[in-house]
Amino acid sequence: MSIESDLLDKHQASMGPPASSAEHRPAGVIKGATLNDFLKFALLGLGSGGAYALLASGAVVIYRGSGVVNFAQGSFALVGAYTYYELHGRTATWVAVAAAVVLAAVFGLATQELIMWRMRASSPLARIVATLAIVVVISQIAVLRFGDTLRFVDGFLPNGSVQVNSAVIIPAGGLWLFGIAAVLTVGLWAFYRYSKFGLATSAVAENQEALACLGRSPRSVARINWTIGAGLAGLAGVLLVPITGLDQAVVALVIIPALSAALVGGFVSFPLTLLGAAVIGILESETTHWITSPPGLNVAVPFAVILFILLVRGKALPLRSFRADRLPSVGSGRISPTWVMVGLVVTVGSLYLFDNTWSQAVTASATAALIGLSLVVVTGYAGQISLAQYAFAGIGGFIASRLTAAAGVPFPWSIVLGVLATVPVGMIFALPAVRARGVNLAVATLGGAVVIESVVLSNTDWTGGVQGTQLPSRVLFGLDVDYIDDPPRYAALCAVVVCLAALVVANVRRGQSGRRLLAVRDNERAAASLGISVVGAKTYAFGIGAGLAALGGGLAAFQFSSVDFTTYAPLTDVNFLMYAVIGGLAYNLGGITAGFLVLGGLVQVIIGYFVDITHTWDLILGILLLIQLTFTPDGIVRHQIDVITKVRRFLPRRRRTGLAPPLATIPSYRTKPKMLELRDVTVRYGGTTALDSVSLTVRPGEVVGLIGPNGAGKTTLIDAATGFVRPAGGRILFDGKPVDGLSVQQRAKLGLIRSWQSLELFEDMNVEENLLTASESRSMSVYLSDLVRPRRRAHTKAGLAAIAQFSLDDSLTRQPTDLPYAVRRLVGIARSVAMAPSVLLLDEPAAGLDDKSTGELVTLIRQLAADWGMGILLVEHDVSMVMRACDTVVAIDFGRHIVTGPPEDVRSDPRVIEAYLGGHDLVEDVGTVRAER
Numbered sequence: 001m002s003i004e005s006d007l008l009d010k011h012q013a014s015m016g017p018p019a020s021s022a023e024h025r026p027a028g029v030i031k032g033a034t035l036n037d038f039l040k041f042a043l044l045g046l047g048s049g050g051a052y053a054l055l056a057s058g059a060v061v062i063y064r065g066s067g068v069v070n071f072a073q074g075s076f077a078l079v080g081a082y083t084y085y086e087l088h089g090r091t092a093t094w095v096a097v098a099a100a101v102v103l104a105a106v107f108g109l110a111t112q113e114l115i116m117w118r119m120r121a122s123s124p125l126a127r128i129v130a131t132l133a134i135v136v137v138i139s140q141i142a143v144l145r146f147g148d149t150l151r152f153v154d155g156f157l158p159n160g161s162v163q164v165n166s167a168v169i170i171p172a173g174g175l176w177l178f179g180i181a182a183v184l185t186v187g188l189w190a191f192y193r194y195s196k197f198g199l200a201t202s203a204v205a206e207n208q209e210a211l212a213c214l215g216r217s218p219r220s221v222a223r224i225n226w227t228i229g230a231g232l233a234g235l236a237g238v239l240l241v242p243i244t245g246l247d248q249a250v251v252a253l254v255i256i257p258a259l260s261a262a263l264v265g266g267f268v269s270f271p272l273t274l275l276g277a278a279v280i281g282i283l284e285s286e287t288t289h290w291i292t293s294p295p296g297l298n299v300a301v302p303f304a305v306i307l308f309i310l311l312v313r314g315k316a317l318p319l320r321s322f323r324a325d326r327l328p329s330v331g332s333g334r335i336s337p338t339w340v341m342v343g344l345v346v347t348v349g350s351l352y353l354f355d356n357t358w359s360q361a362v363t364a365s366a367t368a369a370l371i372g373l374s375l376v377v378v379t380g381y382a383g384q385i386s387l388a389q390y391a392f393a394g395i396g397g398f399i400a401s402r403l404t405a406a407a408g409v410p411f412p413w414s415i416v417l418g419v420l421a422t423v424p425v426g427m428i429f430a431l432p433a434v435r436a437r438g439v440n441l442a443v444a445t446l447g448g449a450v451v452i453e454s455v456v457l458s459n460t461d462w463t464g465g466v467q468g469t470q471l472p473s474r475v476l477f478g479l480d481v482d483y484i485d486d487p488p489r490y491a492a493l494c495a496v497v498v499c500l501a502a503l504v505v506a507n508v509r510r511g512q513s514g515r516r517l518l519a520v521r522d523n524e525r526a527a528a529s530l531g532i533s534v535v536g537a538k539t540y541a542f543g544i545g546a547g548l549a550a551l552g553g554g555l556a557a558f559q560f561s562s563v564d565f566t567t568y569a570p571l572t573d574v575n576f577l578m579y580a581v582i583g584g585l586a587y588n589l590g591g592i593t594a595g596f597l598v599l600g601g602l603v604q605v606i607i608g609y610f611v612d613i614t615h616t617w618d619l620i621l622g623i624l625l626l627i628q629l630t631f632t633p634d635g636i637v638r639h640q641i642d643v644i645t646k647v648r649r650f651l652p653r654r655r656r657t658g659l660a661p662p663l664a665t666i667p668s669y670r671t672k673p674k675m676l677e678l679r680d681v682t683v684r685y686g687g688t689t690a691l692d693s694v695s696l697t698v699r700p701g702e703v704v705g706l707i708g709p710n711g712a713g714k715t716t717l718i719d720a721a722t723g724f725v726r727p728a729g730g731r732i733l734f735d736g737k738p739v740d741g742l743s744v745q746q747r748a749k750l751g752l753i754r755s756w757q758s759l760e761l762f763e764d765m766n767v768e769e770n771l772l773t774a775s776e777s778r779s780m781s782v783y784l785s786d787l788v789r790p791r792r793r794a795h796t797k798a799g800l801a802a803i804a805q806f807s808l809d810d811s812l813t814r815q816p817t818d819l820p821y822a823v824r825r826l827v828g829i830a831r832s833v834a835m836a837p838s839v840l841l842l843d844e845p846a847a848g849l850d851d852k853s854t855g856e857l858v859t860l861i862r863q864l865a866a867d868w869g870m871g872i873l874l875v876e877h878d879v880s881m882v883m884r885a886c887d888t889v890v891a892i893d894f895g896r897h898i899v900t901g902p903p904e905d906v907r908s909d910p911r912v913i914e915a916y917l918g919g920h921d922l923v924e925d926v927g928t929v930r931a932e933r
């Protein structure tokens with residue numbers, strides 16, 4: 001069923017018939033369209049636009065006050081709508097409306113106090129999942145209390161119609177709704193701009209200490225904003241359901257257009273949010289009327305808006321200020337073949353011991369486990385929040401079953417083809433991921449899932465009519481594996497497929513591809529600076545994820561002789577993320593556990609032998625998830641691993657060592673000699689000129705220091721040289737050739753590598769994996785070969801030399817977070833050195849180091865230049881270090897070049913002294929000169 005088309009159909013039904021009925025026009029053709037028709041449907045769309053605006057403004061309020069993107073706004077609207085529905089007619093209308101708003105607001109307040117406040121240190125992913133769990137909980141309570149049927153609700157806005165011109169008359173209700181939204185938007189805008197509380201809300205995002213000066217705590221600010229935001233959602237629910245009818249699935253999913261509108265306003269601006277909501281409402285209305293084939297295409301409107309916004313506003317790489325989310329901890333991908341065999345034998349054996357209910361549970365769990373594993377790859381390993389995996393399963397099942405039913409392709413080849421055809425669909429979903437991350441991506445993928453489910457899977461013209469797609473008997477290599485004939489046999493087949501898929505996922509994790517995915521998940525900028533294609537890694541993850549989900553969908557479809565794809569309801573995507581998070585999102589076993597947890601899966605069936613909780617299953621899981629998120633956000637598998645690790649401490653163990661052999665002497669390594677030249681490079685950020693026509697040369701074997709006070713433009717120069725910012729003018733030559741047009745990755749592959757002021761280590765990998773990630777080849781073929789057999793990990797010659805040079809042998813198997821700060825700094829530089837750069841740009845490598853460590857670093861830098869032949873650009877505030885380490889020093893200030901010369905000359909140059917200390921003698925301050933300007 002198409003949620004939004006359903007919404008608009010009812011909207012239009014309640015507001016009078018359209019001038020020319022869509023049914024009488026040939027499919028997909030605009031005929032006899034007049035300007036008046038366009039005007040009429042635009043005005044009709046304003047009604048739903050108004051409701052979206054109210055919901056979206058509530059979401060903006062909550063985001064501004066607490067930084068949480070609330071997917072449960074639609075559910076709060078549901079609370080308001082049901083309250084109004086219960087009270088309307090029994091009490092005065094205004095009391096019903098007020099009660100609806102207040103109850104929704106109470107839900108918002110409770111969400112903040114009981115859940116979000118406890119999760120304030122959790123990752124945005126965990127917080128998104130919490131709001132999704134609230135969606136599940138509220139929807140399930142609504143189903144238990146009110147059932148699943150559509151209810152009609154009387155409105156209270158004035159009836160009647162408005163004559164727009166001589167040809168256009170429209171019902172007044174929608175215009176009233178939009179008017180209310182517009183007035184509230186102005187009110188919200190003024191309140192948050194001019195009131196003390198509005199100021200405090202803005203301060204929460206900027207600076208929590210400043211907030212204390214305003215006499216407010218972040219908690220009280222968040223509390224009030226959650227209350228206001230949820231109250232607005234409650235009001236939206238009350239105003240919306242007289243138009244749409246009251247159906248929990250429809251109302252909960254209004255969140256997609258609402259969040260799309262909030263995205264238009266950047267989750268900050270109320271007027272832009274209103275504008276976005278109006279545009280979405282209008283476009284939906286026009287699409288519903290003018291484009292009739294395929295039906296339900298109006299749901300694509302919010303998705304198109306999201307894509308457009310992400311395309312225009314998104315960034316291929318995050319900005320310098322972007323802090324990557326801390327995502328759930330990751331499994332090692334190690335698998336014990338013995339345990340896999342034992343698990344498989346026990347599962348298959350059990351199929352022949354118990355009745356068919358058990359076989360059905362194993363089949364349901366196995367097919368769902370494949371979707372769980374797909375989430376492990378996409379969200380667990382690659383860090384891309386996807387709410388479309390269940391939709392991919394639907395597409396896989398759809399293609400496979402249609403190939404069999406319509407083209408006679410036999411089982412299992414139809415499933416194989418279904419998987420292969422879904423992989424590119426998944427890769428297309430990586431497009432928003434290329435320019436969006438975190439919560440924006442979650443909104444985009446859920447929007448995409450709704451489009452797949454509404455436009456393709458609910459289209460009976462394509463899915464075999466109301467009967468669904470009829471499938472012949474299943475035979476595999478001459479063996480009857482038809483579920484109807486022999487349920488245990490089909491279940492056993494599914495279990496074997498899950499084991500194979502789990503091996504593939506484990507291979508990915510242990511292989512080069514897994515390290516690339518984790519690098520991208522941990523830090524896109526650092527990954528790109530090492531030459532890893534961020535786009536390639538994301539596309540790969542979405543492709544593999546879609547393939548795994550399609551495999552699950554295909555096997556689920558072929559379980560029965562008739563397939564109905566309307567079961568692929570968008571909210572089930574949310575349930576799947578919930579199961580996977582409970583299991584452990586980045587653990588192979590977590591993905592499989594997700595399969596056990598589905599409704600009709602093993603866990604529910606086992607419990608069902610004792611007590612029937614079928615109807616409350618998802619509600620119970622939703623509540624359990626909320627509890628889990630506030631205590632163990634990494635899932636139950638992580639919890640079990642922790643317990644096993646504790647037990648193992650008491651058992652004798654082999655000490656794990658790194659791959660690098662102990663090296664008595666440092667192996668010599670010479671990098672390819674290349675020269676970096678910046679000629680008159682200018683960089684502007686809007687109105688700020690960060691670099692103004694600066695020139696500089698770094699020759700092979702030379703250490704060039706770049707000094708300047710805070711904000712002088714030093715990091716910007718490194719960003720420009722390595723491709724993180726595009727200069728407004730000038731040239732950048734590497735090895736005599738211009739590299740201005742090359743991407744970060746391309747420059748890195750040529751040997752132009754940087755290190756980071758803030759380290760940017762891949763915290764989910766140990767030191768050895770950090771170094772391997774840097775030095776491994778960038779070949780694309782490993783993406784395929786790793787699926788079958790991950791390549792043996794081996795350090796390159798440069799990698800081994802870097803380990804020895806930085807004395808990291810003993811730290812290889814340790815996590816970066818376990819290391820002392822000075823060693824972490826060395827790992828950051830060694831990682832860049834392992835790539836054997838011709839020119840290395842070091843951004844404040846001595847920041848935070850004591851004198852002794854700084855001295856050692858100077859020696860290392862000199863050795864890299866002398867022994868490795870590297871050209872080095874050293875950006876550093878510690879002037880004494882620069883003087884000791886560099887052959888040449890370049891000083892800049894306010895983005896402008898001051899002087900270039902030998903260290904002693906630059907140190908005593910009056911212009912440099914003036915820039916640093918306003919005339920104070922720099923020579924006297926040879927210690928750490930940290931100029932504060």
Ligand SMILES: Nc1ncnc2c1ncn2[C@@H]1O[C@H](COP(=O)(O)OP(=O)(O)OP(=O)(O)O)[C@@H](O)[C@H]1O
Pocket residue numbers: 319320685686688689690708709710711712713714715716717
């Ligand atoms: N993304 C950005 N948008 C707007 N302005 C920016 C951005 N990045 C840097 N700037 C501005 O550009 C100027 C140069 O900044 P940059 O960080 O390159 O200086 P720096 O010399 O590295 O400073 P520091 O020593 O403090 O790291 C500063 O005025 C800074 O505020």
